[in-house]
Amino acid sequence: MIKQNVTLADTLNRAPLSPFHLRIVLVVGMGFFTDAYNLFIIGPALSLLKPDATESKILSSVALLASFVGAIVYGRIADRVGRKAIYGGQMLAIAVLTLASAFSPEVITLIISRALLGFVIGGNYPVTAVLMSEYANAKDRGRLVGMAFSMQALALIAGPLSALILLTLQLPVDLSWRLMLGLGCLPALLAFFLRRGLPESPRFVSRVLGDTARAAQELQSYSKGRLVAPQASEGLRPNARLARYILPLIGTAGTWFLFDYAYYGNTLSTPLIIKAVAQNAVAPDTLLLTSLYWTLIIFLVAAVPGYVLAFTTVDRIGRKRLQIIGFLCMGLTFLAMGVIPGVTQTVVPFLLLFGLSYFFAEFGPNTTTFMLAAELFPVNQRATCHGIAAGVAKLGAFISVFLFQAIQLNFGLTGALDVTCVFSFVGCLLTLVLREPAQKTLEEASGEDAAQVAAPVPVPAVP
Secondary structure, three states: OOOOOOOHHHHHHHOOOOHHHHHHHHHHHHHHHHHHHHHHOHHHHHHHHOOOHHHHHHHHHHHHHHHHHHHHHHHHHHHHHOOHHHHHHHHHHHHHHHHHHHOOOOHHHHHHHHHHHHHHHHHHHHHHHHHHHHHOOOOOHHHHHHHHHOHHHHHHHHHHHHHHHHHHOOOOHHHHHHHHHHOOHHHHHHHHHHHOOOOOOHHHHHHHOOOHHHHHHHHHHHOOOOOOOOOOOOOOOOOOOHHHHHHHHHHHHHHHHHHHHHHHHHHHHHHHHHHHHHOOOOOHHHHHHHHHHHHHHHHHHHHHHHHHHHHHHHHHHOHHHHHHHHHHHHHHHHHHHHHOOOHHHOHHHHHHHHHHHHHHHHOOHHHHHHHHOOOOOOOOOHHHHHHHHHHHHHHHHHHHHHHHHHHHHHHHHHHHHHHHHHHHHHHHHHHHHOOOOOOOOHHHHOOOOHHHOOOOOOOOOOO
């Protein structure tokens, strides 16, 4: 029974966790798996492709630079015309561009394909995060957004695993790196088919388009009757101006920038880092296989548990506290790797510390930066602000790929890790400017309080 003055947002906020929510996690998460696989697979692929130093830097970073632009452009479009309007087309574009990358006849074609791919992937960040947060309930929103984001963990495993399988099969090197890149079209196509049935965000339809009846009908149909909301208009929210949200935008974009500098430089360079550490411990002809194997082990035993622990505890611990813990512990592990004599020349101690840094990256800012940027802004600016934050973050990742390798070349691996340590500690401090959205409705967390909304029209109780 629907009670008087209960809004569609109330229905979403109070809904108990159900298969409806898990279905959306799968739909949204598959898109994020696609993004992560295609961004990170270039690391193992470059180990086989072996371009010159300049080409390697460009290929490692061009998708990240393009995603900076794509996140901002697509984020604004999603707030103007809707999330669903661009959701499916992104996945088809990614499928086509992964194949274009795989069939590139020369390096310049590969660079162009990766740039276009990065642009579309960047645009998927705000749409993915915002859709999941806008469908989630208040109690479990962190868990649900975190579960969708944690599909990245599977992508981190899929990359080195596919490389190991292809190398074990002893296929020609030229065929192997092309297959690694081309396999990214499969999750993209699956995500496209899963997304076809997902309706537009009910919050966007109701509060921005003003069509609460449509939002309620689509929500009831997609949830198979589990969520029944009133169809009377909630009244449009004022057109909240971006200027009101400068401080949370600086906080979310800044912390995400600092994290992505620390994270992407390491992740995209992981095979090269481990090769540098292991080169005196294993035979040269097995160095690549060994580095890929250790990379896979680190992701399995350190990164995956970090993701799982993050989404299972983030609603209790809180986003801010978890982000501070993660940044602080990351910084300490990078500091240890940078200052302890000989640790970067000794395989086991280095792998333990390197794995620990990955655990606290996932059990911390890798999850929370994505989450906070989808919660602290009003519905009509949510995708725009998340897009800006995600775009600025990928700019940090782009800078990291260039600087990490340059610093490593000139000052050694310890020098590169020391710089990463500083970025982590600064991220810890900048997190303090952010509000805590845990256990609040999306409207409360973003400042969309009751005073900003026209009083909902009472509707009679219906069975």
